[in-house]
Amino acid sequence: MTPFRSTPAGFVARWAPVEREVLARxxxxxxxLLRADAGLPDDVTDADVADAGVAFTGVARVPRDPAVQRLLPDAHREDADVAAEFRHLTQTDLAAGKVARLRAFADTVDDGGAGAGSSDGQVVVARDTAQEFAGALTDVRLVLGERLGLDDDADVEHLHHEVLTGLGIVEDDDAEGADPDETDAAGLDAEQRSYWGGVFVAAGFAQESLMDELLAELRARGRGADE
Known part of the structure; x- marks a missing residue:
């Protein structure tokens, strides 16, 4: 996976087929997961989701899955009534919008699928969809972070070190390595943690490089307007 770079066609990176396949899936x-736990209809179509402002009715429910709770957190932690009212007014549209951008992301990067945004190993993100693409990566990382038991920046930093050590990019501080049969606090064995940790790190790398390029363009545009 290479970082995104700004080109006339949009923001372009090269992802290996397996990277595109895994992140799309x-x-x-x-x-x-989000559609089911947020209570969106089982038969919802992409067209329905895209028209989130009018497609759905009903009372929004509090997600039961901790990973979905990260995607749809309480708006007010200290006032349950305010949080419930805000959830009632906004959750359905918010959840539907997230579902739409996750599906659009998958279509863009899917290897050999319907996504027109990828060819010859390239993933091309149009400028007008870059923020939605990055937002989908955020949602993926939030869910993976919950599954991996990442609660703070220290946990994320430790996971990054684990993944980079496994790739041989940094030296291993633990010469003996982890017991492959031992599970961590999240219930993952070493192989599972390595796999999902790698997906988490890859998604973060893609997101960070895309946002860096997008922000660089915005800053350059702002400087041009001031001159």
């Missing part, structure tokens, strides 16, 4: 899985 995970994004669709997150979309399905």
């Amino acid at each position: 995970v994004a669709r899985d997150v979309a399905d």
Whole structure:
């Protein structure tokens, strides 16, 4: 996976086929998880989701899955009534919008699928969809972070070190390594943690490089307007 770079066609990176396949599949899985736990209709179509402002009715329910709770957190932690009212007014549209952008992300990067945004190993993100693309990566990372038991920046930093050590990019501080049969606090064994940790880190790398390029363009545009 290479970082995104700004080009006349949009923001372009090169992802290996397996990277595109895995991230597309995970994004669709997150979309399905969110749709189910947020109470969106089982037969919802992409067209319905895209028209989130009018497609759905009913009372929004508090998600039961901790991962979905990260995607749809309480708006007010200290006032349950305010949080419930805000959830009632906004959750359905918010959840539907997230489902739409996760599916759009998957279509863009899917190797050999319907996504017109990828060819010859390239993933091309149009400028007008870059923020939605980055938002989908955020949602993927939030869910994976919950599954990996990441609660703060220190946990994320430790996971990054684990992944980079496994790739041989940094030296291993623990010469003996982890017991492959031992599970961590999240219930993952070493192989599972390595796999999902790698997906988490890859999604973060893609998101950070895309946002860096997008912000650089915005700053350059602002300087041009001031001159």
